[in-house]
Amino acid sequence: MGPSGDKISPELKDLVADTREKSENKVNDVLSKLKDLVGRKSLGDQRDLEACKQSLYSHGVLQYCSSSLKFSPAKIHGGYAVLTQMADLLSTCCVGLGAFRDMEVFSHDFLPSVMESLLFLAERLMNRALQDKAHNEIIRLFRKVFDSIGWLLRAHTHLIHHVLGSKHYENIQICEDDDVSTVTVTTWNNIFRANGAVVAEMGNRALTDIMDDIVYKMSSSSNPVIGRAAVKTLVLIMDHSSSTHQLIHRRYRGLADLAVKDWRGKGFDSVLDQLIDHLRSDVPWRDTKSIS
Numbered sequence: 496m497g498p499s500g501d502k503i504s505p506e507l508k509d510l511v512a513d514t515r516e517k518s519e520n521k522v523n524d525v526l527s528k529l530k531d532l533v534g535r536k537s538l539g540d541q542r543d544l545e546a547c548k549q550s551l552y553s554h555g556v557l558q559y560c561s562s563s564l565k566f567s568p569a570k571i572h573g574g575y576a577v578l579t580q581m582a583d584l585l586s587t588c589c590v591g592l593g594a595f596r597d598m599e600v601f602s603h604d605f606l607p608s609v610m611e612s613l614l615f616l617a618e619r620l621m622n623r624a625l626q627d628k629a630h631n632e633i634i635r636l637f638r639k640v641f642d643s644i645g646w647l648l649r650a651h652t653h654l655i656h657h658v659l660g661s662k663h664y665e666n667i668q669i670c671e672d673d674d675v676s677t678v679t680v681t682t683w684n685n686i687f688r689a690n691g692a693v694v695a696e697m698g699n700r701a702l703t704d705i706m707d708d709i710v711y712k713m714s715s716s717s718n719p720v721i722g723r724a725a726v727k728t729l730v731l732i733m734d735h736s737s738s739t740h741q742l743i744h745r746r747y748r749g750l751a752d753l754a755v756k757d758w759r760g761k762g763f764d765s766v767l768d769q770l771i772d773h774l775r776s777d778v779p780w781r782d783t784k785s786i787s
Contacts, residue, residue: 513525513528519567523571552605553597562612565612566578575633579636579639583642617644621637624637625672634678677724684731695736706746707746710750723763723766740773751770754767755771
């Protein structure tokens with residue numbers, strides 16, 4: 496019987512047995528069986544899929560998956576590619592569990608540990624890519640792990656503060672490689688586009704951390720992919736949080752002029768004009784004491 500009194504299925508029992516060996520040896524077996532189980536449940540009733548994900552958590556399978564992201568890729572057949580698949584499946588299983596008894600512990604204890612494992616893997620992939628001149632495949636995997644991070648953040652927005660406080664994320668954030676910068680800025684753009692309400696909910700301190708990085712990348716890069724993503728993200732932030740207008744005026748003086756000088760005519764003038772309109776239409780000398 497499971498922790499909630501449910502009868503454990505033979506396929507789940509087999510999967511749980513594999514996860515008891517906390518080493519690299521069973522990663523491929525766990526990944527394959529987990530894919531099959533979740534894939535079958537995805538085709539059925541939504542409540543069955545929710546119950547399946549709850550059981551994977553309550554029986555420790557998801558905990559194993561999270562820990563596995565820190566395993567040595569050299570000891571796993573398929574290496575980083577397998578760990579990236581595990582990250583994708585883990586993030587899928589951490590969204591859409593419905594309501595269950597241990598939800599509070601799941602949300603506030605387990606999910607932050609999952610996010611830390613994902614960021615650990617992302618940083619490891621970034622460092623590997625920076626060492627390897629022909630790093631296209633590794634950057635593709637890095638991008639996939641950030642897709643998993645973004646998926647989790649869109650569903651569990653309280654984790655944004657955990658990400659911003661993570662040393663692994665900080666190390667990724669300060670990297671000046673164009674491919675890495677594109678991934679991080681695009682991730683925030685996708686999150687804010689999917690759920691604009693989170694911009695107003697997260698507070699100016701967290702937004703300032705994100706905007707500082709975006710404005711820095713926007714001012715230091717000449718890559719139009721980074722420029723476009725940065726401009727679009729700033730527009731989203733200003734569209735959804737009126738309190739950021741004065742904050743931006745106060746903190747990033749001259750941003751409108753920089754935007755025109757560096758990015759006009761680079762293929763995204765329409766969204767650039769929206770940002771410039773925002774920056775030039777707001778009155779910068781209004782009282783800003785309420786902004787913290």
